[in-house]
Amino acid sequence: MPAPIPQDRPIRWGILGAGGIASKVAADIARAEGNILAAVGARSAERAADFASRFAIPRSYGNYQQLVDDPELDVIYVATTHPSHHDQALMAVQAGKAVLIEKPVCLNAAQATAVFDAARAADVFAMEAMWMRTNPLIGTAQRLIADGAIGDVVAVRAELGLGRSFDPTHRLYDMANGGGALLDLGIYPVTFGWLFLGRPDTVSTMGSLAPTGSDASVAMQWGYSDGRDAQLSCSAPHAMPNRGLILGTRGWVQTQGRFYRPTGLTVLSDGEQTELPDPIGPESAGYGPEVAEVARCLRAGLVESPVIPHADTIAILGLLDDARAELGVRYPGE
Structure with a gap:
């Protein structure tokens, strides 16, 4: 110690x-x-x-x-x-x-x-x-769900797309610089899905590659033996709403602004809707x-931090490894 x-x-x-x-x-x-x-x-x-x-x-x-x-x-x-x-x-x-x-x-x-x-x-x-895992609104969503505010979680939706046109010199497309939507962007929706559903039982991955060989857009469908599911996507060239949604049997929680650094939460619980503001404020970047x-x-x-444990970090990277392998994306030196 x-x-x-x-x-x-x-x-x-x-x-x-x-x-x-x-x-x-x-x-x-x-x-x-x-x-x-x-x-x-x-x-x-x-x-x-x-x-x-x-x-x-x-x-x-x-x-x-x-x-x-x-x-x-x-x-x-x-x-x-x-x-x-x-x-x-x-x-x-x-x-x-x-x-x-x-x-x-x-x-x-x-x-x-x-x-x-x-x-x-x-x-x-x-x-x-x-940083998303330490965000106070993400913590609030976790507590609300643990307290049963939206019933049992049945599905998660999250996407992150930047709308950045192909440029072989940009880090998102440069394989020598670890380019690709999954590692730079997809790690956020994948972590979001992990936080609210845990490790999936099945994963289906589809995507497209940029001319440099990096993954440009990727969609992942997670399945669970009890019927729950997650739809998670990321894209370098395509702009997306960049929202996160957790669906439950009694309601839902939706992020406002970019889900990895939300500016608020909308919570629907038994037909009653509540808006929760961002406690950080605009003066901070959110770190x-x-x-x-x-x-x-x-x-x-x-x-190690109990909020971001080593085992979770490794397991989530493992899911990204598998997705890259399915798409045929391999970095120099791997």
């Missing part, structure tokens, strides 16, 4: 990577009480220094090894693209640092298992940055609850 970080000391974050997602999460780390941005590392000293100046970070490094070796850091947020996550997370773990790894945690379930096994062996905390969960776990001396 890692030594708990005292309540009277801030959690000191290192940011590995200086791209767009790093900027969004860093801004919410800076807003989070009891957390501070202490260092950043990028592939060039200039890029790291620029990032540091924008967020008032005291130390910047021109390579990742220097960052993870910084003795004044408690946790490393791995904010690069997913083909790099495995090696960079292991680098941080081997340096004795806790890690929050941007989703998907790795390219496949085997890599994710290796990272989490290494973290346990090193007695350090590791978590996938699946604050994820940051708070990491801090809570570090202060409790945990190696």
Whole structure:
């Protein structure tokens, strides 16, 4: 069990990577009480220094090894693209640092298992940055359903499509950069289905490929022996409503806005409809609850979060592995 970080000391974050997602999460780390941005590392000293100046970070490094070796850091947020996550997370773990790894945690379930096994062996905390699972409205939906507000859950619907035209240089289509709708987008509806229905008994997958060989659009039908089902889809080129819907025997819960970062919930229970607002507010990008969960776990001396357990992360990646295999999508080096 890692030594708990005292309540009277801030959690000191290192940011590995200086791209767009790093900027969004860093801004919410800076807003989070009891957390501070202490260092950043990028592939060039200039890029790291620029990032540091924008967020008032005291130390910047021109390579990742220097960052993870910084003795004044408690946790490393791995904010690069997913083909790099495995090696960079292991680098941080081997340096004795806790890690929050941007989703998907790795390219496949085997890599994710290796990272989490290494973290346990090193007695350090590791978590996938699946921020949707820490969102308070998603938690509210889970509690309402557990309390029977919509009866027994019978079906889940979720889709995520960006409407981004084919561009072989964009990360969504670039196989060398882990391109494809499933890993970048589909992980959200698949996780949503998992949260409210659990592991499916049967999976049917269909989809289309981009000229680069990446999966462009994918639809998955999940079946369960008791008759429940899930319809989950994702698309890089096609725009979608990006809503999530949980259907029950007495009503339903529907997300407002993008389901992975909802702006509200609509709940129908026994014919009565209720609107629940977003408790986070528009000033935050929505990563604050994820940051708070990491801090809570570090202060409790945990190696994994009960909200985003390692087994779930690996199992969900396994479902994506199977879907990619059915479509014939394989990344360089796999």
